[in-house]
Amino acid sequence: MAEFEVEIKPENLVYGTPKLITDRIMHYCPGCSHGTIHKLVAEVIEEMGLAEKTIGVSPVGCSVFAYNYIDIDWVQAAHGRAAAVATAVKRLYPEKMVFTYQGDGDLAAIGTGESIHACNRGENIVVIYINNAIYGMTGGQMAPTTLLGMKTATTPYGRDPKLHGYPYKIADMMAHLDGVCYITRQSVHTPVNVRKAKKALRKAFENAMAGKGLSLVEFVATCNSGWKQSPVASNRWMEENMLPFYPLGDIKDI
Amino acid sequence: MKGNEVIAEAAVRYGCDGYFGYPITPQSEVMESLMEMKPWETTGMVVVQAESEVASINMVYGGAACGKRVMTSSSSPGISLMCEGISYIAGASLPCLIVNVQRGGPGLGTIQPSQSDYFQATKGGGHGDYHLIALAPNSVQEMYDFVGLGFDLAFKYRVPAMMLADGVIGQMMEKVVLDDPRPRRTDEQIEQECGDWALTGKKKERQRHVITSLELDPYAQEVVNEKLQATYRLIEANEVRxxxxxxxxxxxxxxxxxxxxxxxxxxxxxxxxxxxxxxxxxxxxxxxxxxxxxxxxxxxxxxxxxxxxxxxxxxxxxxxxxxxxxxxxxxxxxxxxxxxxxxxxxxxxxxxxxxxx
Amino acid sequence: MTEELIIAGFGGQGVLSMGKILAYSGVMQDYEVSWMPSYGPEMRGGTANVTVMISDKPISSPIAHEFDTAIILNQQSMDKFESQVKKGGILIYDTNGITRHPSRTDIRIYTIDATEEAARLGNPRLFNTLILGAYLKVRPVVTLESTYKGLKKSLPERAHKTLPQNEEAIRHGGEIIRERA
CATH class of the missing domain: 3.40.50.920 (Rossmann fold)
Known part of the structure; x- marks a missing residue:
């Protein structure tokens, strides 16, 4: 058998892990959208040359440990309060890039007040909002975004609006607020969507640095563990069920 | 000057970087005075009226994480709402100043003076094993003085400090001697004083700073607790007044x-x-x-x-x-x-x- | 010298600001002062009162149960505070709206028709400075000169044009106070 050696030449390199992604092994489940979104955030910060200027605010939820994976300064906020924490950081360091990274439980349930009011004040921050229609970390309970009929640990017979109310589109609500300059809904389940999402993230970061107001990038995302499906099936389920209710695209852009 | 107004004056003169609050009787004059003074035009101090006490204490948490001198003020029911945030601030070893101009409780209670938050201020208030340095002013002059003292102690030990006043001291007017204003610390001074922990943006030459109160490993959490307790023992040894x-x-x-x-x-x-x-x-x-x-x-x-x-x-x-x-x-x-x-x-x-x- | 004074009446009568002028006047004369208001919803139309202390010694308690002087401007306050004037102390009241007059015989009682006088002068806002002047006539704890300075200090800049009228009212208040026989 012929022996051969693989030689990696820098000029041949077409893809790599972003420098800002740490070596730490991610705790996210295989198939989870968080990993891809983390990568995009790291790439945007890196490409904009903001690594020394960026402060991230991590939530309570699966992404509480976001600070272990992106090599910037982080503050971990109490459940739902990320937007309030980010408000102070940005007001006290106006030249810094400040973003929050929050799930749907954190942003759209317990943190609704803080999120809406940060939007309304027009804080120059970016809110990255991961909507997978479920509480992942605590074991798959209903989120405010859970679709009607969807089974979760606390809606074992499916979400019934008479019992549990309706799923809601907080991003659409926020679009009505004057302090908000950019709201978009993205996903990372196909390479095309990943590229679009990265552009949207970059635009949001640029808005914040230009002082245009608050930008929110919602990611419709999968939680295959919570949904109890394989990663591939999750992507399909998301396309068939989530995207009709949470359609992708810009909601507000001024 | 009125006790509550003096808090605002003291904050600006001490070189406070940020105040985050929500109106509640009998201390609303603190934020009213600050908004009237417009310190953002003079010292650069930030003043934000938040949407709730929950938001204001979390803004304090964010500001404190940056190594800035930040504070809030409220009265009893508002402090109860803040207790979660105070616990996080204590858990993450952050310095800040919280002013409680107490009123009668429990519940919405009255708006008249009371001292019924002693347990809350001295035994924790929020969850977990923690302490605040609790200062009790007995005059308008001390309300002024304890803003500076509170910040000094909070930064010396990296713990939250609380000024536990009441409606009498907050609402009364007395003579006050003001000291010379001090400038706010520059970013370089903050880097010097808090550079080994504060969020200042990750430079290439240092590790990233993470402000958190979370440890999933109980043994690691116990180490955090022991460190906190060691700080509390030090405070008990040095700061009784x-x-x-x-x-x-x-x-x-x-x-x-x-x-x-x-x-x-x-x-x-x-x-x-x-x-x-x-x-x-x-x-x-x-x-x-x-x-x-x-x-x-x-x-x-x-x-x-x-x-x-x-x-x-x-x-x-x-x-x-x-x-x-x-x-x-x-x-x-x-x-x-x-x-x-x-x-x-x-x-x-x-x-x-x-x-x- | 220590004066422990309570001023009590309706919110909107200028009770708190009268106390404030007096406290500032005390400061002008290098006295120790404290000004402790009742506060809250009563500021907006209910009853309001303020305790003012002026002393040449440090003031220990800003709260008192008995007063050297009480200035009483409505019936509820009369009912509440008449009994809290120290023996030998002073009670000053505006007769307007008072249906049950004070009955104590161990204190000195003065009346002033300040509501009527302010109306006659065509400026109801002079009500509280008339009373202040009346009070200082019978309890000259601070000089008129200090009072004018205290008045200026306690008024916002935009109200300084009213200083001459108010100074005149303080002076005039001293003329119209009467000791009750």
Missing amino acids: YQTTATEDADYLLVAYGSSARICAKVVEMAREAGYKVGLLRPITLWPFPGKPIAELAGQVKGILSVELNSGQMIEDVRLAVNGRVPVEHYGRMGGVVYSPGEVFEALKEKIINKTK
Whole structure:
């Protein structure tokens, strides 16, 4: 058998892990959208040359440990309060890039007040909002975004609006607020969507640095563990069920 | 100046970087005064009216994480809402100043003066094993002074400090001596003072800073707890503050803080005129509590009256210090009712003097 | 010298600001002062009162149960505070709206028709400075000169044009106070 050696030449390199992604092994489940979104955030910060200027605010939820994976300064906020924490950081360091990274439980349930009011004040921050229609970390309970009929640990017979109310589109609500300059809904389940999402993230970061107001990038995302499906099936389920209710695209852009 | 207004003046003069608050009686004048002063145009201090006390304390958390001197103020029900955030601030070892101008409770209670948040201020308030440095001003001058002292102590030990005032001190006007304004610290000074932990943007030459109170591994969390407790022991050893009045020859001792200590100072005068040797010990720090000097006085006096505008909270710490050696009784009014010096003097006679003759 | 004074009446009568002028006037004369208001919803139309202490010694308690002087401007306050004037102390009241007059005989009682006088002068806002002047006539705890300075200090800049009228009202208040026989 012929022996051969693989030689990696820098000029041949077409893809790599972003420098800002740490070596730490991610705790996210295989198939989870968080990993891809983390990568995009790291790439945007890196490409904009903001690594020394960026402060991230991590939530309570699966992404509480976001600070272990992106090599910037982080503050971990109490459940739902990320937007309030980010408000102070940005007001006290106006030249810094400040973003929050929050799930749907954190942003759209317990943190609704803080999120809406940060939007309304027009804080120059970016809110990255991961909507997978479920509480992942605590074991798959209903989120405010859970679709009607969807089974979760606390809606074992499916979400019934008479019992549990309706799923809601907080991003659409926020679009009505004057302090908000950019709201978009993205996903990372196909390479095309990943590229679009990265552009949207970059635009949001640029808005914040230009002082245009608050930008929110919602990611419709999968939680295959919570949904109890394989990663591939999750992507399909998301396309068939989530995207009709949470359609992708810009909601507000001024 | 009015006690609440003086807080605003002190914050700006001390070089505070940010105030985050939500209106509540009887302390709304703090934020009103700041908004009137517009310090963002002079010192660059940030003032934000948040949408709730929950938001304001989390803004304080964010600001403190940056190594900035940040504060909030509220009154009893608002402080209850903040307790979660205060616990996070303590858990993440962050310095900040919280002012509580107490009113009567529980629940919405009254808006009149009270001291019923003693337990909340000294025993935690929020969840988890933590302490605040709790300072109890008894004059408008001390409300001014303790803003600076609170920040100094908070940064010295990286713990949250609370000024536990009440509606009397917050609403009253007295003469105040102001000191020269100090500039806010520059980013370089913050880097120098807090550079090993604060969020200043990750430079290439250092590790990233993460402000968090989360450890999933119980053994790692225990190490965090032990570190916190070591800090608390240090504070207990170094920072106990109290004031005594006429205790040298005292047969009877009053223990009172804040506005109650002012009223008790008058009781000492009245009692001495009536021929009773009464002294007063005023805890200035409620935590760390001046247990030692109280224990020493317990060897001299015949009885102690703990006087508070509540149903008897500090008395537990007084009794712990006295350890049963002399009778310790409580006198208080609740619900926002403030006792007069005459009323306290009568209680002292009835509960202590007549029973220990 | 120590003066423990309570001023009590309706919110909107200028009770708190009268106390404030007096406290500032005390400061002008290097006295120790404290000003402790009742506060809250009563500021907006209910009853309001303020305790002012002026002394040449440090003030221990800003709260008192008995007063050297009480200035009483409505019936509820009369009912509450008449009994809290120290023996030999002073009670000053505006007769307007008072249906039950004070009955104590161990204190000195003065009346002033300030509501009527302010109306006659065509400026109801002079009500509280008339009373302040009346009070200082019978209890000259601070000089008129200090009072004018205290008045200026306690008024916002935009109200300084009213200083001459108010100073005149303070002076005039001293003329119209009467000791009750």
